[in-house]
Amino acid sequence: MNVVPNPDRMPPASGGGENLTEIRWHARGGQGAVTAAKMVAELALGQGKYFQAFPEYGPERSGAPIVAFTRVSDEPIQIYCGIEHPAIVVVLDASLIAATDVLKGAPDDAIVLVNSEMSPAQLREHYGLAGGRLFTIAATRIAMETIKRPIPNTPMVGALTRVTGLFPIEKVVEFLRYEFGKKFPPKVVEGNISAITRSYEEVQSE
Amino acid sequence: MAETHAGPIAVTGNEAVAEAMRQINPDVVCAYPITPQTEVVQLYAQMVADGAVDTEFVTVESEHSAMSAAIGAAAGGARTMTATSSQGFALMWELLYVAASYRLPIVMTTVNRALSGPINIHCDHSDTMGGRDSGWLQIYGENHQQAYDNCLQSVRIAEHMDVRTPVMHMYDGYVISGAIGPLVILQDEKVRDFIGPFKAINPMLDVEHPVTVGPFDGLHGWYFEHKVAQNRAMDRSFKVIQDVADEFAEITGRHYGLLEPYRLDDAEIAIVVIGSTAGTTRMVVDKLRARGVKAGMVRVRVFRPFPHEAYAKALEHVKVVGVMDRADSFGAQGGPLFLEIRAALYDSDPRPQVLPFVYGLGGRDIFPDNIEQAFAVLEETARSGKRATSERRYLNLRKD
DSSP: EEEEESSSSOOOOOOOOOOOOEEEEEEEETTTTHHHHHHHHHHHHHHOOEEEEEEEOOOOTTTTTEEEEEEESOOOOOOOOOSSSOEEEESTTTTTHHOOOTTTTTOOOEEEEESSSOHHHHHHHHHTTTEEEEEEHHHHHHHHHSSSSSSOOOHHHHHHHHHOOOHHHHHHHHHHHHHHHHHOOOOHHHHHHHHHHHHHHHHHHH | SSSOOSSSEEEEEEHHHHHHHHOOSSSEEOOSSTTTSSSHHHHHHHHHHSSOOOOEEESSSSSHHHHHHHHHHHHTTTTTTEEEEEHHHHHHHHHHHHHHHTTTOOOOEEEEOOOOSSSHHHHHHHHHTTTTTTEEEEEEEOOOHHHHHHHHHHHHHHSSTOOOEEEEEEEEETTTTTTTEEEEOOOOHHHHHHHHHOOOOSOOOOSSOOOOOOOOTTTSSSHHEEEHHHHHHHHHHHHHHHHHHHHHHHSSSSOOEEEESSSOOOOEEEEEEETTHHHHHHHHHHHHHHHHHHEEEEEOOOEOOOOOOHHHHTTTTEEEEEESSSOOOOSSOOOOOHHHHHHHHTTOOOOOOOEEEOGGGGGGGOHHHHHHHHHHHHHHHHOOOOOOOOOOOOOOOOOO
């Protein structure tokens, strides 16, 4: 049988041009990671960029670990596969660090953004996490205080905006006001905007 | 969704096709509304409920019934569409042949997904590859835009009087169907002008001119001649598919052919591939070209009818061709696409080597590196100048 050997270490993917940004999301079912991955894609669209957002489909159980992906680029994206070497890793539930290798394939300078009450130094010590440039944000608490629900996805997008510089924060707020405004009452919209802006301010770096 | 957009919108592949269907506004859509159905008919049912379309939406108890109802509607004289995927497609099986032999211009979206078992809901091409001899035209898309564009063009192709044969158009399950990507949509009136009004031929509902559809033909009937007529329509459809694509290009600027060669003119090695993996392959070709490797590729757009002469012309100068199949034909010499390409090149002199690769079954991911490894096999074979074994090569297969 001819099995073409799989290389141990794959080279970084391209196919979306020089400015391709690849984000991998780790979360548990129910935390809104897929919605966040889509939100970033739509923000990219608003900035005239190209985008892709997709979950790794699996059993849809609340609480089960899930992975989702977002690609953003200045050029059309024609690569169609999961992201193996993410420049950005977003973890919506810190307990996943103990359960899965969230840094798998990520380069040493990857941005790693974790939803946690801990500081980056505390988080590293607690989980024995090595590698990446670590940022933390208490996204679940911020969500509880602003949206009144423990869904950390919107605050994570606020923190992501800060640590990556992918989009100006004003554009994110503008987007939320418009898109959420079509679907939700003003109170919910303002709660989400507050979640985004607070996370933008409160994200902690090393 | 809004009526018109100048720029791209962010949608899933399924949303792209539902939007195309809204603009087509068929008379009848028959669909089985439960899994393995896709979001396409769910979204369309919403459009029907919202009054966005005038379609008679017929929900049925199985995919077998969905195709039966589509046949009835189309024979009655209605512009008819449906959508399916995976096991649902398999359950339509016997009616696929009926729809084609009655020459009913039904258009069906099929989201490519694996067939059981083991139970698997993910992307591969086993479903529609199994229907390749059913008499339907088959058009494969690569991305969101092509899913939308192919859906619109399928209506014109199916209804053309030189064809009058059902058309299925495909895109990759989940990879495109469930993923968000950019889509540029046409204005509603442009779509209306492009597809034109539906012309029913010998409709059963025209009681002034009664016709019989689907009678017993018998041992001494015309079954054989009827099948030959179906094949003639397939031959005629090559030109129709291209003409429709050219007309579509005039209004959209997006050009389509029967096949889509890429950096092939001076290529010494090339891959032939279907669906979203064509995008990843194109990227790998660019990477290899930057290293000085004379690599090229062909994306398959139209699989039925299979434009074998065009493939022979496109590939005859290539030393080694790798064919990537996302479906297998168990016990055959290779996957369905491999068999076509190898046969197409048989009369070429010199004859390129054609090697079979199988990948991505049951949604197994296919990374740029796996494709690069396939190219490495082609490159090595070309360099050696010897004939390589024509056994299947598996990409991203687990070792244990």
